[in-house]
Amino acid sequence: MDELARKSRAVTAFLLLASVNVVAQAPAAGNTNSFANIIPLPPAPTGPAPRLADGHVDLSGVWRPADNALIYDLSLGLPKGETLPLTPEAVKIKAGRLAKDDPEANCLPTGVPRIAPFPWRILQTPTHIFFLFEGNIHSYRQIFMDGRPHPPDPDPTWYGHSTGRWDKDTLIIDTVGFNDRSWFDYEGHPHTERLHTSERYTRSSLGMLTEEVTIDDPGAYTRPFTVRSAHRLLSNDELIEYVCQENEKDTRHLRGPATPP
Amino acid sequence: MKIAAILSIMTPVFAQWSNFPTPGVPRLPDGKPNLAAPAPKMPDGHPDLSGVWVTRGGYTGDLARDLKNGEVSFQPWAAQLYQHRRDTMSREDPQARCVLSGVPRENVVPYPFKIVNTTNGMIVILYEALHSYRQIYMDGRKPPKDPNPTWMGYSIGHWDGDTLVVESSGFVDGNWLDNNGHPGTESLHLTERFHRRDFGHIDLQMVIDDPKAYTKPWTVNLLLNANPDTDLIEYVCDENEKDVGHLVGK
Numbered sequence: 005m006d007e008l009a010r011k012s013r014a015v016t017a018f019l020l021l022a023s024v025n026v027v028a029q030a031p032a033a034g035n036t037n038s039f040a041n042i043i044p045l046p047p048a049p050t051g052p053a054p055r056l057a058d059g060h061v062d063l064s065g066v067w068r069p070a071d072n073a074l075i076y077d078l079s080l081g082l083p084k085g086e087t088l089p090l091t092p093e094a095v096k097i098k099a100g101r102l103a104k105d106d107p108e109a110n111c112l113p114t115g116v117p118r119i120a121p122f123p124w125r126i127l128q129t130p131t132h133i134f135f136l137f138e139g140n141i142h143s144y145r146q147i148f149m150d151g152r153p154h155p156p157d158p159d160p161t162w163y164g165h166s167t168g169r170w171d172k173d174t175l176i177i178d179t180v181g182f183n184d185r186s187w188f189d190y191e192g193h194p195h196t197e198r199l200h201t202s203e204r205y206t207r208s209s210l211g212m213l214t215e216e217v218t219i220d221d222p223g224a225y226t227r228p229f230t231v232r233s234a235h236r237l238l239s240n241d242e243l244i245e246y247v248c249q250e251n252e253k254d255t256r257h258l259r260g261p262a263t264p265p
Numbered sequence: 266m267k268i269a270a271i272l273s274i275m276t277p278v279f280a281q282w283s284n285f286p287t288p289g290v291p292r293l294p295d296g297k298p299n300l301a302a303p304a305p306k307m308p309d310g311h312p313d314l315s316g317v318w319v320t321r322g323g324y325t326g327d328l329a330r331d332l333k334n335g336e337v338s339f340q341p342w343a344a345q346l347y348q349h350r351r352d353t354m355s356r357e358d359p360q361a362r363c364v365l366s367g368v369p370r371e372n373v374v375p376y377p378f379k380i381v382n383t384t385n386g387m388i389v390i391l392y393e394a395l396h397s398y399r400q401i402y403m404d405g406r407k408p409p410k411d412p413n414p415t416w417m418g419y420s421i422g423h424w425d426g427d428t429l430v431v432e433s434s435g436f437v438d439g440n441w442l443d444n445n446g447h448p449g450t451e452s453l454h455l456t457e458r459f460h461r462r463d464f465g466h467i468d469l470q471m472v473i474d475d476p477k478a479y480t481k482p483w484t485v486n487l488l489l490n491a492n493p494d495t496d497l498i499e500y501v502c503d504e505n506e507k508d509v510g511h512l513v514g515k
Contacts, residue, residue, distance in 0.1 A: 062385075064383075064385055110503065111363070111503045112501060112503050112504060113396070113501060125400075127381065127383055127387070127389060128383075128385075129315070129381060129382075129383055129384075131288060131289075132381070134381060134389065134391070136389065136398055136400070141396070141503075142365060142397050142398065143396045143397065143398070144391055144396070144397075144398045146379075146391070146496075146497070150288050152285045159498070159499075161498075161499040162499060162501060163499060185504075242400075243400070244413065244415075245365075245413075245415040245416065245417060247364055247365050247416060249362060249363045249364050249502075249503065250359075250364050
């Protein structure tokens with residue numbers, strides 16, 4: 005990665021964390037870059053989505069969330085006019101959450117689907133798909149594509165147990181076995197161990213990847229709902245090493261209720 | 266204390282979700298993996314190193330445990346630092362604070378790792394330890410001239426016959442190469458040679474060339490064992506971490 009890109013990513017991350025104004029400008033949904041007015045993203049490359057020898061679309065590459073709406077407030081990924089169907093108990097849990105307790109701020113994994121604002125890589129092999137995350141911790145997800153079922157009683161984990169399959173050109177990832185510790189967003193939208201996610205990734209062109217995640221958690225939401233976001237290809241770029249725990253000075257400065265920074 | 270912690274975390278590997286038979290594993294008539302079968306190949310003819318691996322133990326504490334006196338030849342300041350780390354019983358170990366261990370250390374921890382041999386210009390190693398990963402570029406690129414220092418370094422691989430040779434540089438200063446605290450610096454150049462001699466085994470040679478800390482390179486030879494029919498589990502170091510407070514060194 006060239007020096008300019010490296011610097012611009014660092015500046016972007018800083019502005020993103022430092023500026024409340026950015027939050028106010030976050031779009032309801034769609035492909036708009038929420039900080040485009042600060043640092044323009046390079047244009048996404050155009051052309052058809054590449055394919056592998058087996059005929060499936062090749063999702064491989066370094067991707068960058070096209071907007072950061074979901075990590076601020078999951079409800080920004082809903083269709084216009086919809087609201088999150090929280091149970092009364094979930095409303096209470098959310099209301100009691102403090103910014104300093106956000107697992108993201110404490111260098112813990114952010115679960116599904118909280119990826120932004122960091123770039124991530126998709127790797128594709130005949131038996132697996134892997135997501136490598138630049139942040140918030142240097143971590144990964146494995147998606148088993150070999151037809152195995154979910155284990156009957158998995159140990160609860162931050163990323164859950166994921167199996168994948170193709171529906172034509174769309175990758176569908178089914179995940180269960182989550183713990184109840186990750187937060188969906190800075191707002192502290194909660195979930196329980198009953199969470200079941202279904203992610204649908206479609207590479208609509210060389211440079212664009214759309215994401216639809218259906219969240220089904222009868223422990224915290226009265227019905228399933230679907231949030232949408234998008235990712236853009238970062239061509240000629242690489243993940244860099246983000247080590248959240250190294251010289252960490254942020255968490256002790258967080259004050260007040262859970263809210264976007 | 267640390268050993269007890271490691272053992273207690275290791276146990277679930279055998280009790281976990283992953284007794285799913287790994288597809289493509291050669292088997293004996295009784296269904297057990299045939300570890301002596303030939304190493305599998307990638308479509309391009311190179312060995313496929315993919316799989317879950319773990320070092321035959323014993324190097325976690327002292328990477329140089331098999332070496333003779335004098336083979337690890339410290340620079341004077343590094344000898345002093347190593348002695349300090351021994352005297353304080355590794356109390357300052359960054360890994361105990363959940364910072365990435367980097368390589369070569371992640372190769373010798375008692376946790377398994379998964380090598381992912383892709384066909385598109387990259388080999389990736391997923392480490393169970395600290396739930397971290399490392400990318401090895403196989404696309405013929407040159408190392409960057411002035412990389413940002415990282416714990417994992419910047420790794421470029423090529424094939425020497427059937428051996429994968431990985432050259433890494435661009436490491437952080439102040440690194441620990443093992444629990445004892447053999448120092449690593451920004452001048453570290455690590456050469457790893459992975460040779461999958463059969464389905465069940467990889468011979469791994471690691472040459473540690475760090476002129477700022479050592480007067481000459483030193484070499485560690487390891488055996489990696491395949492762990493078929495199991496998988497990595499999620500190790501989140503920062504979750505409910507209670508270890509650092511109990512490190513007893515002065």
